[in-house]
Amino acid sequence: MSSSRRQYPFHLIEPKWQKVWDEGQAFRAFNPGDEIPPAHPFALRHKISGKVSAAQLPPKFYILDMFPYPSGAGLHVGHPEGYTATDILARYKRARGFNVLHPMGWDAFGLPAEQFAVKTGQHPRKTTEENIATFKRQIKSLGFSYDWSREIATTDPDYFKWTQWIFLKLYNSYFDKDKNSARPIAELIANRKSQISNEPESSLRAFIDSQRLAFVTEAPVWWCEGLGTVLANEEVVDGKSEVGGFPVIRKPMRQWMLRITKYAERLLEDLDTIDWTDSLKEMQRNWIGRSEGAEVDFQIAGSSEKIRVFTTRPDTLFGATYMVLAPEHKLVDEITTAEQRDAIANYKTDVTKKSDLERTELAKDKTGVFTGAYAFNPVNQQNIPIWIADYVLASYGTGAIMAVPAHDTRDFEFATKFNLPIVQVVQPSDAKTDWRGFVGDGVSVNSAGPDISLNGLPTAEAKKKITTWLESKGLGKRTINYKLRDWLFSRQRYWGEPFPILWKRDASGTLYHEALPENALPVLPPQLTDYKPTATGEPPLARAKNWVNLATGSQRETNTMPQWAGSCWYYLRFLDSKNPNAIVSEESENYWMSGKSAGVDLYVGGTEHAVLHLLYARFWHKVLFDLRYVSTPEPFFKLVNQGMVLGEDNQKMSKSRGNVIPVDAPVRDVGTDALRLYEMFMGPLEMVKPWSTRGVEGVYRFLGRVWRLFVDEKSETEFEQAETTTEPGKHGELLNQIRLGSAIADVAPTAPQLKALHACIKKVTEDLDGLRFNTAISALMVFVNEAMTWETKPAAVIREFLILLHPFAPHLAEELWEKLSAVSGQPSANLAYSQWPAFDPALLVENEIEIPVQINGKLRDVIKVPTDADNAKIETAALASDKIKPFVDGKTIKKVIVVPKKLVNIVVS
């Protein structure tokens, strides 16, 4: 293709306009208090300049892409899909008069750069900087209207200073249950001191640390040998690391955690206040995993201990025929009888040897061992055996269950295998349904004890009654459980943010942690020559002895933060990215985050971040909201997931399949405007869709037709001669030699011409508001197809068309706009800040409309009637039609349905 003749001189046009935008900082977004240069197109459009207040600025629109991790491979054609959508919208919103914030930056901490450093000894910063340069060059070649003055990288000390700052806020805050909000830890300390006088320092510290939103715990964590680090729950998929696919094992280690579980309810509830897709909200809901039920205590026979279980079906308590503890449950050893001791010990060893993968893969085949102990069912004092089994998880609920084999699939399987009794306590409403293994709602049966009976009650009522009874007897209580776990926040890596934490020993020699003051930020990582994790699991930072050991005798924390830390809050830094004194100024935060749609107005990115990034970011945002650093409870008002772009073979693009299409190829062959247009023309933004080189050529031809709509065919030869010219200075000169076509004239448009234009305005405007880019482009094509047939092209009409085109194909539109302005007498104001045209419904009104006529729902004719014809006239005209008559003659007309101005259906028998 590159050898064939160009449709139009995009190779001259695109560099020319990118240079103009860059040099004029055309897309700089202005904050309240910024100095707006009088010559800036934004100043001209809004007739403001100099230092302006928030009130003087037009309404804001914050449109954000999920910023990329700059990998060494560069961009393929899948990357710019979301970026193109947001750019089109950013340009559209500018034309609609908004002050648009459209920034870009780099999520630059991450494993690949570190792994490269381990292999070669090259500092990850160098790799990262090179990759950023590649990504930036490619993204810039696509002509997106980003405000590059706000560019950030999470690896920049001026940036991660504030990531560390947020960590300090988490460390120095606790969750106040009564206020349902984070509060400064200082309040808690003062409160505690007033309640308990002369509490020993270590005891006070232990209490406070148990309340901090960032805390240290020695807990079983996912250790990944292959990566030499621990991972968060969210980063472990099917017992393997999400990155690299290495096996993962449970291992107790000292780790930093964030108390996200305190926010479970708010993270769930506030989903109702934001405009995200249902599927995305559902994913978050599932991840948070709220379930209502009850905790019930079972007395252990011959012991003072009780076993507490969580159940969502307290109504089935009478059907509990045995109990199961997780193998890790703390009471297991205590209750196991002498005869069972060996069997239990062997089973526990087997379980710890199993990886999580094996534990889930073998899910179908239940295993377990009897402890020899019994407990009393609190409703009827029946003696039931206590087992251990790995189908009960230590990490959920209380780590113990009451087993109701008749009405729980897993308990049923287990009871069947080990011959445990199965007692029906729920009767399905449909008599044909077998009660064995029936898990739905029904009516309680066989559920009468000495003090309580549930018999005859529907499931919901039975639940209420038994829970109230348990509470009144002190045997249990209503409880809500969440699947969400606290967030494991430390990693044993080099290339991440160091913690602003010191470790010290008190007089008794006990180790404790202490935060560095804010003025010690940023804490920079030390210089290293060896980036490998140490064999003991100690992080690579531990190698830097001089960095770790301070003169005061204290030692630095050597873990680093996970990659999510930097991406958790970057949307806030974009508001005020160069502010050295605050994470964001109050004034800027208020201006950009407030309004009808609070927070980011539109956030576009891949579905791979449906739970991790989006849940973590919402959590941090809520903490910052509680502490009054931000003014909205949610960060992202509207969120759209773009669908993946597949290779031409309909497979996911990957190096190994060899189906990756780098962006550079289409940019070279057909230009950026054609690439942008095709990215959007492929289909709906949210949909997964395959790339097609043929399809790119189709939209490229369309842009060629747009060019020829404005420029005489003859002129083509001139840009052909310019093929070899690469000198940027010459581009404008060569383009200036190309003249507008002679058919373009400053004449009054005809009615059909205005109609074509206004139909296009209407469709493109509505489709952009609804993010339906593909159909908006087809409307532009329809207009051009028609305009090509006009002998005279009124300048006023095609001028407005260029405004409609410019968000999609900005370079071509700017070039034609400039040429047109020279002859049409219209001022040559920057197209990027032109006024979006309004469509006039009056111009779309027809004298005659076409009405389809159906007989018994089948189309038989299409008649023309005057637009103002009433239903009676339309009916008469329909029945008078020559094509209709044969169908009605000799038949009885039972009914005639006339849909006003739409359709006639004649029902005959």
Place this chain on the structure above:
RNA sequence: GCGCGCGUGGCGGAACUGGCAGACGCGCCGGACUUAGGAUCCGGUUCCGAAAGGAUUAGAGGUUCAAGUCCUCUCGCGCGCACCA
């Protein structure tokens, strides 16, 4: 297994609240201009049929004057969760 979403020409996809199914583009067929064209322009293109006409939105049933759109079941595909009591 559970939850969510989706099935429309040879292909990507249109069809807002039920109201002319197949917009727009690709591909294909024919024509014009041309030394030539894989450039451009014009015409055609859901299927069967010479035509009249008939069939058609994964399949089966239902509601309705009217169903791609609403309801029920079945099949297929995609995504998410996955022993969460």
